[in-house]
Amino acid sequence: MKNFRNNKNKLPVISTASLPDIVFMLLFFFMTVTTIKDNTLLVDNNLPNATEVKKLEKKDRIIEIFVGKPAPELAAVLGSEPKIQLDNKLASVNEVSAYILSELAKKPEAIRNYVTVSLKVDKEVKVGIVSDIKEELRKVNVLKVNYTTYEGDTSINVQ
Template identity: 55%
Template structure:
């Protein structure tokens, strides 16, 4: 018959690491679901105009954003105070809009390319000449679906 003996040295048993992969994957999935990705760093003042008849865009993956407005205070010493165009995270000239749109269109899946929408996020103090120049560049590359991003509210407040 076997004899049972107690360990006399009092050592603690080894820590079981069997559940460690489960914990790691649970944390990984948690952070994947709650983390949001930052798209662009806004380098221009962007007080959007107010409109009372608005629609929400359904699919955000089909939208390419162009920002326009006066440079933010941090950038005024380098870029001046005239309204500028921001494409992704850099300032651009009007003639850079068409190549930017073509590059963004090429990044999209083939079936989404005809559905691409260009969203203009333009500060309400920006002059219409810059917006017209942007629209002319969009026409050159046949990007005819243009959306103006606004805040929802009473449009008469734009006059104030």
């Protein structure tokens, strides 16, 4: 009788034969869904803080422009004047409109009117270069401009 009572309290054995299949399925899922960061920053990009912040939802409708002083390894060659980074190269203000047009041509025609230019400007940069970039954007009729910031206390921005 004693043997029958011990068998009732034991849990059935769970088969782990399908566990490797599940692990590989998850691995392939994350490999296909994950995107790799495609821009290497050539300029310093310490963004200012702001209190009223809204996240841009649709990443396929954003064209990014980085503005800042050259990174420390490039500063010896290029100096300390603020530079504009378009994709993975440094450019002048005159090249912005051609870059925007080429990026718009890559987008599907249905969303070209909804594209936003995201300016990621270092907080040490003077407003003159930003004004020049906005003037170039007006020339190609791209009027939706976003200034990327961090959410936080704005008193940190004033020095």
